[in-house]
Amino acid sequence: MMNAFNFDSKQFDTKQFEAMFFGPARAFAALSVDYTEKLVNAQLDATKAYSDTGLAQVRSLMNVKDAEGLRTYMEGQQQVAKELTERLKGDAEKVVSLQQDFVQKSQKLAETNVKQAQETATKASK
Template identity: 70%
Template sequence: MSNATIDQATQQFESMFFGPARAYAALSIDYAEKLLNTQYEAVKAYSDVSMSQARAMLDIKDAEGLRTYVEGQQKVAKELSERVKGDAEKVVALNQDFVQKGQKLAEENIQTASKAASKAAK
């Protein structure tokens, strides 16, 4: 086998297998990193709210303090539900972006493979 044949085979493997595999792995790692960061931020926010509410509960010393705490719970519940909704929307957007980029990558790989196959057939 000549060096030219080996180089051509290497280029075909690169364009048809290794390149697309690396591109998909990079896309997957970027997605995982964004998803983990989003989840980390959400858990941190939920933990902060929980700790804040626990501390507020410790400050209850009388009926007025209890009334104030209970009234504050409605505000906290509303803010928390809005946060959950926003976090869910972020995850959905990340998923949609990943799917779109994955489809685009697959289409590009199919085109590249088709060109390589027709070139090899000639």
């Protein structure tokens, strides 16, 4: 009985294994690491921006000494809310863009690898 996982490895040389298995695995790992690094950096940038904004608001509130200062602080809150909304929108768009780029590159890599594997398997069977 023939098992699908039983194949004669002697028919594949090192270059064929590289082309069919190791090369594609390394390429996908590199793509995944690149994506993860970009995503983590985007998240760190966003976290720092939100933290800085929050701390700046606490400092501003601590400097309020009178009714006029409170009024100015409250007016400033509208601008801060607007800026945070824009920042959240931009951060979400950045993450979506990174995900789309990763999917597109993954699909292209998979298509290339399938084509290479078919060519390598065809050469090995001759």
